[in-house]
Structure formats: C-alpha cells, structure tokens
Amino acid sequence: MDSVLSLQKELSQDPYSVPLRIKLIEAYDTLKYPDLAAGEAYRAILLIDEVVDECGEFHEEALESARQYYGDVIHNGASITTEAPADIDIIGHARAEWLSTLYIKIIRSLCACNCLKSAFEYSLRAVKGFPGHEALSKEHNQVLHAIRQHLESQGKSLDENDVILDDLPDRGLVRRELYSWNEHEPDRFSADAISSLNEQMAISAPNLIVKSTQLPVLVQHESRDETHTVKQLGVFAKNDLEPGDIVLDERSLLTAHLRFHDPFCDACGVPLAKLGSPGTDDYMPCLECDDVWFCSQNCHDLAQDFYHPAICGTDVEVSAADATAEEAADALYSLLLLRILAMAETQEIDPLDLNEVKYIWGDYTNTILGMGHGSEALRTLPFSFKYNIFLPLHMLEKMDVNIFETSTKYDFWVFNTLYAKFRGTASAKQGLDGKPEIAAVHPLWCLANHSCDPNVTWEWRGSIRFTAKTERAMWKGRDERATPGIKKDEELLSHYCDIELPVKERREWAVGALGGMCMCKRCQWEEMQ
Numbered sequence: 001m002d003s004v005l006s007l008q009k010e011l012s013q014d015p016y017s018v019p020l021r022i023k024l025i026e027a028y029d030t031l032k033y034p035d036l037a038a039g040e041a042y043r044a045i046l047l048i049d050e051v052v053d054e055c056g057e058f059h060e061e062a063l064e065s066a067r068q069y070y071g072d073v074i075h076n077g078a079s080i081t082t083e084a085p086a087d088i089d090i091i092g093h094a095r096a097e098w099l100s101t102l103y104i105k106i107i108r109s110l111c112a113c114n115c116l117k118s119a120f121e122y123s124l125r126a127v128k129g130f131p132g133h134e135a136l137s138k139e140h141n142q143v144l145h146a147i148r149q150h151l152e153s154q155g156k157s158l159d160e161n162d163v164i165l166d167d168l169p170d171r172g173l174v175r176r177e178l179y180s181w182n183e184h185e186p187d188r189f190s191a192d193a194i195s196s197l198n199e200q201m202a203i204s205a206p207n208l209i210v211k212s213t214q215l216p217v218l219v220q221h222e223s224r225d226e227t228h229t230v231k232q233l234g235v236f237a238k239n240d241l242e243p244g245d246i247v248l249d250e251r252s253l254l255t256a257h258l259r260f261h262d263p264f265c266d267a268c269g270v271p272l273a274k275l276g277s278p279g280t281d282d283y284m285p286c287l288e289c290d291d292v293w294f295c296s297q298n299c300h301d302l303a304q305d306f307y308h309p310a311i312c313g314t315d316v317e318v319s320a321a322d323a324t325a326e327e328a329a330d331a332l333y334s335l336l337l338l339r340i341l342a343m344a345e346t347q348e349i350d351p352l353d354l355n356e357v358k359y360i361w362g363d364y365t366n367t368i369l370g371m372g373h374g375s376e377a378l379r380t381l382p383f384s385f386k387y388n389i390f391l392p393l394h395m396l397e398k399m400d401v402n403i404f405e406t407s408t409k410y411d412f413w414v415f416n417t418l419y420a421k422f423r424g425t426a427s428a429k430q431g432l433d434g435k436p437e438i439a440a441v442h443p444l445w446c447l448a449n450h451s452c453d454p455n456v457t458w459e460w461r462g463s464i465r466f467t468a469k470t471e472r473a474m475w476k477g478r479d480e481r482a483t484p485g486i487k488k489d490e491e492l493l494s495h496y497c498d499i500e501l502p503v504k505e506r507r508e509w510a511v512g513a514l515g516g517m518c519m520c521k522r523c524q525w526e527e528m529q
Contacts, residue, residue: 001031001180001181003023003027003030004024004027004028004031004181005181007020007023007024007027008024008181008408008411011024011407011408012408014065015404015405015407016047016050016058016061016062016064016065016066016404017065017069018044018047018048018051018065018066018069018094018098019069019098021040021043021044021047022044022098022101022102022105024040025037025040025041025044025102025105025109028040029105029109032175032377033174033175033413034108034109034110034112034113034174035109035113035174035175035383035388035412035416036412036413036416037105037109038105038106038109038110038113038115038385038389039388039389039411039412039415040412041102041105041106041109042106042385042389042390042393043393043403043404043407044098044102045099045102045103045106046393046403047062047404048062048094048095048098048099048102050062050063050404051063051066051090051091051094052091052094052095058402058404061404062404063087063090063091066090066091066093066094067086067087067090070089070090070093099129100126100130100133100135100136103122103123103125103126103129103130103136103139104126104135104136104139106119106122107119107122107123107126107139107140107142107143108139108142110122110385111142111143111146113172113174113383113385114169114171114172114173115169115170115171115172115383115384115385116143116146116147116150116168116169116170117165117168117169117170118170118384118385118386119143119146120143120144120147120163120165120168121165123136123139123140123143124140126139126140127140144158144160147163147168150168150169151167154167170384170385170386171382171383171384172379172382172383172384173379173380173381173382173383174379174381174383174416175365175366175377175378175379175380175381176362176363176364176365176378176379176380176381176416176420177364177365177366177377178362178364178366178417179413179417181413182352182413182417184350184352184353184358185352185417186358186359188233188359188361189212189231189233193359194210194211194212194233196359197210197233197359197444197447198210200355200443200444201235201444204248204249204250204251204444205235205247205248205249205250205444205466206238207237207238207239207241207245207247208235208236208237208238208247208248208492209235209236209237209238210233210234210235210236210447211233211234211236212231212232212233212234213231213232213233213234213449213491214229214230214231214232215229215230215231215232215234215449215519216228216229216230216519217229217230217516217519218363218514218516218517218518218519232361232449233359233361233447234447234448234449234491234492235444235447235448235449235491235492236489236490236491236492237486237487237488237489237490237492238488239488240485240486240487240488241468241485241486242468242485243468243469243470243484243485244467244468244470245467245468246465246466246467247456247466247467247468247486247492248444248445248464248465248466249463249464249465250442250444250445250463250464250465251268251462251463251464252268252356252440252441252442252443252464253267253268253302253303253306253307253339253343253356254336254339254340254343254356254357254440254441254442254443255267255268255269255336255339255438255439255440256269256332256333256335256336256338256339256438256439256440257269257332257335257437257438257439258320258321258323258328258331258332258335258435258436258437258438259431259437259438262437263293264438265293265294265295265296265299265462266286266292266293266294266299266303266308267294267295267299267300267302267303268295268299268462268463269438269440269460269462270295270461270462271461272293272295282295282296282297283295283296284296284297284300286300286303286304286308286312288312288313289312289313291312291313291315292308295462305346306343306346306347307339307342307343307346307347308342308346309346310341310342310343310345310346310399311338311342311398311399314398314399315398316338316394316395316398316399317335317338319334319391319394319395319398320332320334320335320391325433325434325435328435328436328437329428329436330382330384330386330387331387332426332428332436332437332438332439333387333419333422333423333426333439334387334391334392334395335439336418336422336426336439336440336441337391337392337395337415337418337419337422338395340354340356340357340418341392341395341396341399341401341410342399343356344409345399345401350409351409351410351414351418352414352417352418355443356441356443357418357421357441357443358443359443359447360421360424360425360441360443360446361421361424362417362420362421362424363380363420363423363424363514363516364420365377365378365380380516381416381419381420381423382419382423383416388412388415388416388419389412392410392412392415393410396410421441422441423512423513424446424513424514425441425442425443425446425513426439426440426441427439427440427441427442427445427458427460427464428440429460440460440464442460442464445458445464445466445494448466448492448493448494449491449492449493449494450493450494450495450496450510450513450514450518450520451493451494451495451520451521451522452473452495452497452499452503452506452518452520452522452523453472453473453475453478453493453499453520453521453522454469454473454493454494454495454499455468455469455472455484455485455486455490455492455493456468456469456486456492456493456494457469457495458494466492466494468484468485468486469484470484471484472484473499473522475522475525475526476529477521477522477525477526477529478522493520496509496510496513496514497509497510497513497518502526503522503523503526503527506518506523507523
C-alpha cells in the first residue's frame with residue numbers, strides 16, 4: 001500500500017512519466033488489482049502516443065519527461081540535446097520498450113477481469129505492431145487459450161482466423177473496496193458527519209433524523225448460529241407520522257437519462273411536455289449551447305452553478321447513446337459518473353468530496369468480517385473496459401481536462417468508488433421498451449435502509465418522496481400488532497425491489513443494490529419456511 005501512495009505522490013509531481021506509471025501498474029499487480037492495473041496501462045499507452053505524435057496536445061511535456069528519463073537512466077545522467085536524432089532515439093525507446101511492456105500489462109489485466117474481447121483486441125494490435133515479438137506472441141496465444149476455454153464452455157469452437165468479437169465476454173467482477181489509500185471517505189458516524197447530514201435532512205424532511213444503527217451483514221456465513229452485524233446509518237422519525245404523510249421531498253442534480261430525443265429536465269430529470277402545452281411557460285434551454293432544457297429557472301440556475309459549464313456544448317453524453325439493452329444500466333451509471341465529473345470540474349472540488357456522494361456507503365466488501373484479501377477477495381463490482389476505463393477518460397478529454405496532470409484526482413479507483421456508491425443507491429425508471437431510461441442518486445433518500453416489509457413507499461418525479469405506507473406487506477411471519485404509520489424513534493424502512501415477489505426472487509433483484517443477499521426479518525423468516 002505504501003508503494004501505491006508513494007507512486008501516486010510522485011506522479012502528481014511528474015504526471016508525464018511513463019516509467020512511474022509502469023511502476024504503479026506493477027504495484028497494483030502485486031496487490032491483486034487487475035482492474036486498476038488495466039486502467040493505468042491504458043492511460044500510459046495514451047501517454048506514449050503523446051511522446052510519439054508530434055501533433056499530440058501534450059507532446060512536448062511527454063517528450064521532455066522521456067528525455068529526462070533517457071538522460072538519467074540510459075546515459076547515466078549525461079545530458080541529451082534537443083536535436084532530432086536524440087529525440088528519435090527517445091521515441092524509438094518509448095515504442096520498443098515501454099509500449100511493448102504496456103501491451104503485456106493491459107492484456108494480462110483485462111484477461112484477469114474477464115474482458116476477453118478487449119484483451120483480444122489489444123493482443124491483435126500488439127502482434128501487428130511488433131511482429132515476431134516473442135513475449136507479445138505468447139500473450140496473444142494465452143488470450144486465444146482463454147477464449148477457447150470460454151467458447152467450449154458455451155458449446156462452441158474457436159476459429160483463430162475468424163474470431164467473432166460479439167461471442168466474447170467483456171465484463172467481469174472486481175473488488176468492491178474502501179481502498180486503503182482513499183483519504184476522502186469520511187467517518188460517517190462522527191458527530192460532525194451526522195450533524196451535516198441532519199442539516200441537509202432538515203430541508204427535505206423536517207420530521208426525520210439520521211442516526212447510526214446496526215444492520216445484519218449481507219454475506220452468508222457458514223454458521224447460521226452466528227449473527228454478524230455492521231454499523232450503518234439509518235433514518236428515524238422525530239415524532240409520530242401518520243399513514244399517507246409525505247415525510248421526505250428531495251431534489252437532486254445527480255441525474256442521467258438515455259432518451260436523447262425525448263424531453264427531460266437536464267437538472268432534476270422530470271419529464272417535459274411538448275413546448276406550447278399547458279404548464280410549459282417556465283421551460284428554458286441553456287442559452288449557450290441550446291442542447292439541454294430545464295423545467296424552470298431554478299433548475300437552469302442550479303445547473304449553471306453546479307455542473308453544466310463543464311460540459312456545455314461538448315455532446316459528451318452521446319458517448320452512451322449507442323448502449324444496447326444489455327448495456328443500458330451500465331450506460332446510465334456512466335452518465336451519473338459524467339455528472340459527478342462535471343460537478344467536480346465546475347465546483348473545483350475532488351469528486352469524492354461532493355455532498356451528492358460524500359456520505360454514501362459503497363457496500364465495500366473488505367470492511368465485512370471474514371472477507372479475504374488479494375486474490376481471495378470477494379469480487380462484487382461489475383467492471384468493463386468500456387465503462388470503467390475508456391469512457392471515463394474519454395469524458396474527461398471531451399471536457400478539456402488534462403487526464404495526465406489530473407490522474408490522481410480522476411484515478412480509476414475513484415471511478416470504481418463512485419460506481420460502488422451509485423450501484424447501491426441509484427433509483428431508475430424504465431421506458432416503454434423495458435430498458436432503464438433515467439436514473440438519479442438522492443443522497444438523503446438512499447440513507448433509508450432496505451426491508452422487504454417497508455413502512456414507507458417512494459415515488460420519483462423530479463423530486464423523490466417518501467410517503468408513510470397506508471398498508472403494510474402481507475406475510476405470515478410479521479407481527480400482527482404492527483400497524484401502518486411510523487412511531488417516534490422508529491426507523492424508516494424503504495425497499496429496492498418488488499416486495500410482492502417470493503423471497504428468492506426478491507433477493508436476486510435486490511442483490512446489486514444491497515451488495516449481498518437481503519437479511520431483513522421477512523427474508524430470514526421466509527427462507528426458513
């Protein structure tokens with residue numbers, strides 16, 4: 001861990017150093033983080049492009065860093081002139097040594113993440129770029145071996161001369177962790193953190209309060225006689241709440257939508273009626289780009305203050321427009337990530353310090369009792385080259401962010417941490433075709449814990465609302481004395497799945513949001529029947 005911290009600090013001082021990035025990749029490899037290694041290898045490959053390409057935006061900076069390394073290491077400190085022959089030697093070294101090394105790193109790392117499609121594409125690029133290179137040829141054959149094993153498990157065979165990319169997996173699971181070097185995760189149970197949350201809660205839900213509570217661990221242990229709990233935050237009633245009471249009404253700017261030709265307020269996500277219809281007088285576009293519309297002057301002003309200037313006129317959202325039905329959820333999560341990146345740039349703040357995500361728990365498995373480390377660690381966070389590596393950097397580049405000088409602020413572990421927070425808390429709506437089309441993260445709403453016997457129901461339409469249920473779920477094991485309404489000091493319990501489903505199906509639906517199998521009283525009782 002110390003080596004990662006040390007290298008990250010060095011890179012903040014010398015962001016164009018390819019050798020430093022290779023060392024960081026090796027540190028991630030040692031710690032069994034192939035996803036982070038793959039991301040850093042990709043960024044380093046882009047950096048070599050800058051060294052080689054005289055027209056590159058950061059060519060001079062990248063070449064100067066390579067000159068320094070060439071002089072200090074290869075020539076034992078002898079100075080190098082800026083004459084063309086010396087630069088040609090440097091560029092040749094960057095390509096022959098560094099690029100071939102990085103191809104090996106990214107191919108191995110992508111294979112370890114089950115991204116065989118991307119690994120195969122990089123292995124093809126490598127053997128074509130370095131014909132006769134023994135090590136790269138070996139890596140290419142290793143990828144083909146992995147592909148062959150995968151296809152055989154599907155009852156298919158491999159034709160090495162005609163590999164069908166769509167037959168290959170490009171998505172896997174990686175460690176969902178609170179990284180030891182993450183200095184941005186707050187102590188959510190500190191007096192200051194809870195006070196800050198309750199100041200926000202007082203605006204959206206004056207009758208509610210945030211407190212710490214104990215929840216069952218959502219990972220099945222071998223011994224059912226042993227109960228494990230974990231400390232978490234919860235939302236409680238400050239006084240008695242009657243059935244039908246609206247107890248929370250929260251708006252959020254952390255929204256995303258996939259319907260680029262259907263009207264939604266870009267800020268809050270409320271559907272927009274056709275212009276000229278009743279109730280549309282307050283609608284207004286961004287006057288600078290005319291690409292987005294807002295439901296009100298208030299939403300327009302909030303967008304301009306908090307996120308829109310960073311992406312105004314960039315069309316960066318189009319990067320997710322071609323998502324297939326299978327990728328729709330991942331595409332929405334990537335657009336939530338884009339919104340956070342835009343907020344961070346506009347507000348000049350670290351993305352993990354934004355109030356929209358700061359206090360959200362990411363269901364990190366390495367904080368759970370009994371979880372392994374390294375290669376034995378539990379992998380629960382969905383990962384793909386496209387959504388965890390390529391698109392985040394592409395989005396930043398479209399926003400004119402220097403992805404090398406900001407690599408410690410916008411690192412791949414930061415993206416993973418944000419995705420972990422989103423996947424446990426984002427609410428979404430489906431379109432008529434059944435695909436999720438709009439999503440949002442409401443940082444106060446998501447503090448309410450899940451139960452398959454909830455005492456509130458929720459609805460999202462521009463703002464998200466909690467309403468005290470007028471009828472409780474019907475199941476045989478519930479306390480017959482329980483009635484609708486919420487008593488003072490009682491915890492609010494929300495729901496992340498259809499509570500009418502059988503226990504097995506409920507757990508399957510909720511596992512992505514919860515980070516494990518639901519262990520609410522109802523699920524435990526019904527499982528035992």
